[in-house]
Amino acid sequence: MKTQSLMLTATSAAAMMLAGASAHAEDYKAVILQSLTGGAAFIGKNVADGAVLAAEELNEQGFFGEGNKLVFSVEDDATDRTQTLSLITRLAADPATLMVMGPTSGSVALAGANVANEREFPVMTTTNSMEVLENGPWSFIMTQPASITMPFIADYTAETLGVETCAVIGVKDNEAYVALQRMYEDLITEAGVEIVSNDGVALADSDFSALATKVASSDQDCVFVGTPAAQGANIILQLKQAGLDPDTAILGHNAFASPTFIEKGGAAVEGVYLIGAWVPGGDNEFSSAFAENFEEKMGFPADEWNAMGYSGMQVVAHAIRDAAEAGNATREGVRDALGEQKDVPVVVGTHTYTLDEERVPFFGMKVLQVKDGEFTVAPE
Amino acid sequence: MLTQQILNGLVSGSVYALFSLGFTLIFGVQKLLNFAHGATFMAGAFIAYYCTISGLPFVMAIGFSMLATGLIAILIDLIAFRTLRKRGNAEFPALVSSIGVDLILVSIAQQVSNTQVLNFPFGTFPIQFYDIFGLRISLLQIVILATVAVLVAALIFYLKKTTFGRQVRAVATNERAAALLGVNAQSVYLQTFFIAGALAGLAGVLIGLLFNSIQFLMGEPYMLRAFVVVVIGGLGSVQGAIIASLMLGVAQSLTVAYLPSGLTDAIIFGLLFLVLLVRPNGLFGDINAVAGGTRQ
Numbered sequence: 133m134k135t136q137s138l139m140l141t142a143t144s145a146a147a148m149m150l151a152g153a154s155a156h157a158e159d160y161k162a163v164i165l166q167s168l169t170g171g172a173a174f175i176g177k178n179v180a181d182g183a184v185l186a187a188e189e190l191n192e193q194g195f196f197g198e199g200n201k202l203v204f205s206v207e208d209d210a211t212d213r214t215q216t217l218s219l220i221t222r223l224a225a226d227p228a229t230l231m232v233m234g235p236t237s238g239s240v241a242l243a244g245a246n247v248a249n250e251r252e253f254p255v256m257t258t259t260n261s262m263e264v265l266e267n268g269p270w271s272f273i274m275t276q277p278a279s280i281t282m283p284f285i286a287d288y289t290a291e292t293l294g295v296e297t298c299a300v301i302g303v304k305d306n307e308a309y310v311a312l313q314r315m316y317e318d319l320i321t322e323a324g325v326e327i328v329s330n331d332g333v334a335l336a337d338s339d340f341s342a343l344a345t346k347v348a349s350s351d352q353d354c355v356f357v358g359t360p361a362a363q364g365a366n367i368i369l370q371l372k373q374a375g376l377d378p379d380t381a382i383l384g385h386n387a388f389a390s391p392t393f394i395e396k397g398g399a400a401v402e403g404v405y406l407i408g409a410w411v412p413g414g415d416n417e418f419s420s421a422f423a424e425n426f427e428e429k430m431g432f433p434a435d436e437w438n439a440m441g442y443s444g445m446q447v448v449a450h451a452i453r454d455a456a457e458a459g460n461a462t463r464e465g466v467r468d469a470l471g472e473q474k475d476v477p478v479v480v481g482t483h484t485y486t487l488d489e490e491r492v493p494f495f496g497m498k499v500l501q502v503k504d505g506e507f508t509v510a511p512e
Numbered sequence: 513m514l515t516q517q518i519l520n521g522l523v524s525g526s527v528y529a530l531f532s533l534g535f536t537l538i539f540g541v542q543k544l545l546n547f548a549h550g551a552t553f554m555a556g557a558f559i560a561y562y563c564t565i566s567g568l569p570f571v572m573a574i575g576f577s578m579l580a581t582g583l584i585a586i587l588i589d590l591i592a593f594r595t596l597r598k599r600g601n602a603e604f605p606a607l608v609s610s611i612g613v614d615l616i617l618v619s620i621a622q623q624v625s626n627t628q629v630l631n632f633p634f635g636t637f638p639i640q641f642y643d644i645f646g647l648r649i650s651l652l653q654i655v656i657l658a659t660v661a662v663l664v665a666a667l668i669f670y671l672k673k674t675t676f677g678r679q680v681r682a683v684a685t686n687e688r689a690a691a692l693l694g695v696n697a698q699s700v701y702l703q704t705f706f707i708a709g710a711l712a713g714l715a716g717v718l719i720g721l722l723f724n725s726i727q728f729l730m731g732e733p734y735m736l737r738a739f740v741v742v743v744i745g746g747l748g749s750v751q752g753a754i755i756a757s758l759m760l761g762v763a764q765s766l767t768v769a770y771l772p773s774g775l776t777d778a779i780i781f782g783l784l785f786l787v788l789l790v791r792p793n794g795l796f797g798d799i800n801a802v803a804g805g806t807r808q
Contacts, residue, residue: 338724342764345516349513362629432628
């Protein structure tokens with residue numbers, strides 16, 4: 133009887149402890165708002181996929197403390213300013229939502245930043261546009277601005293490869309791509325490289341036959357292709373088919389650091405130089421584990437934007453946890469914590485993820501080259 | 513480079529022709545702007561892609577794709593246009609309705625492809641180039657030019673020389689009078705949609721193969737250019753659509769080659785305004801011209 137009574141007491145105590153624990157368990161609510169449809173879906177959908185995987189893993193690992201978890205949902209900004217404004221306004225009206233990871237890019241991100249600052253609601257946009265930061269203290273950027281990334285490939289063009297003339301092909305209908313291209317042009321021009329032609333394509337274009345003939349018929353030491361991976365591979369394929377001199381160096385920016393680039397380009401993209409925050413397949417324990425888990429979950433390998441989404445969510449999670457640990461899991465607390473993030477382990481770049489005093493992110497870049505159908509670190 | 517660019521333009525223009533013919537045919541017969549035509553074009557490329565990677569021989573994949581897009585186009589007519597047509601004054605509601613169908617098809621394609629750009633496996637079509645009089649032309653470009661020429665000739669023959677063609681022209685000219693003469697207008701509409709869909713599907717496959725890219729938004733730029741083609745060529749005019757398509761292809765190539773490529777669209781639409789100023793009904797005139805008939 134006494135034993136039974138003791139067991140009953142112990143069971144009741146355990147139940148009370150559990151109940152107590154669950155009563156103190158916190159749900160931290162955040163929204164992944166990306167371009168799942170529309171023109172920027174090639175970026176936003178991939179970022180969202182990476183971010184969702186990170187959030188699921190962090191919850192499984194008990195990253196937010198025992199019983200606590202990140203409650204997240206995924207919304208579509210549709211690459212549309214009106215939809216974005218409406219969604220952020222709606223999300224800001226829910227006091228439980230601490231922050232938004234998004235919107236994705238361009239004018240949509242800027243419009244989102246504008247309304248977020250008006251409503252004092254933290255947003256971490258995917259874009260690298262400094263205008264988002266200038267918009268106010270509540271809006272952040274997840275990717276490194278062109279001023280950080282492009283010197284890696286511009287220096288390689290002018291100094292390591294020593295080219296004298298270059299043709300530039302870029303995207304004309306996406307601000308982030310235009311910014312990267314302009315930065316590259318300025319940097320190589322300053323380094324003494326002459327730009328012999330400068331052409332723009334639309335993200336939805338696939339017919340580059342005229343452009344390829346034009347560039348292949350011209351005389352230049354290098355061609356810089358600043359487009360998304362699949363489109364870039366297609367442009368390079370058409371350049372080669374149009375008879376581009378095989379000795380012409382072909383370069384691109386970090387969007388090429390995707391398995392898609394090699395898959396779509398095949399032999400045509402052999403030898404192409406690029407910068408990459410993400411080395412497909414990963415290059416350390418953390419990034420390799422991400423690559424493996426992502427492919428297992430999605431059925432296809434992770435690209436730069438998947439890795440960026442995964443990394444961005446790590447930063448968001450650290451900020452929310454820091455704010456919670458400081459006893460200030462509010463929007464203001466999360467905003468402050470986000471701005472103070474330093475040395476967050478991420479799967480992109482050469483360094484940990486750190487925001488400087490101006491809230492500009494840094495995590496480094498590598499110059500890579502496609503060799504034997506794989507990304508390798510380019511020779512110095 | 514000039515002749516090479518003209519050749520590039522003719523190849524692109526010939527595929528525009530394939531795309532625009534269906535669009536202008538539907539407009540000619542029904543006076544409806546089918547905004548879902550771009551999505552049908554995209555569907556053609558997707559269907560042929562999935563058939564090919566499933567192991568179906570490429571020629572059969574093309575045939576299946578044309579059949580499927582023809583049926584999709586019929587479905588579009590039945591769902592989006594037929595009821596509105598019965599009510600009369602269907603132009604504007606049908607336009608909105610076709611935009612809705614376009615969005616649905618694009619969304620489905622995006623989900624199916626997981627927003628990835630697809631391409632036919634290497635070796636689907638032999639990659640072979642010929643240098644003829646300084647021109648570099650691929651086997652694929654030759655096949656495309658020949659295929660489009662044969663199809664366009666067959667379509668013109670079909671419209672001009674067969675009973676069905678006469679029925680199409682009769683319905684396009686005056687549906688009520690045609691019905692009184694025993695022509696089944698609904699059947700004509702369905703057949704027109706089938707032909708338009710099959711041609712769009714084939715154009716999608718050829719573009720996907722030629723430019724190594726299949727993606728859910730691929731119909732949008734072609735849709736925009738199809739408008740230019742049918743307006744410049746003359747609304748509803750088959751021969752106008754063909755010539756305007758070739759002109760557009762060549763103009764596009766030459767602007768990319770000799771002018772800043774960012775100006776291409778501005779120049780093309782500038783050309784459109786110019787043609788409209790000089791010939792308000794398009795190059796091949798008569799606003800009522802419909803596949804060789806005149807609407808009453």
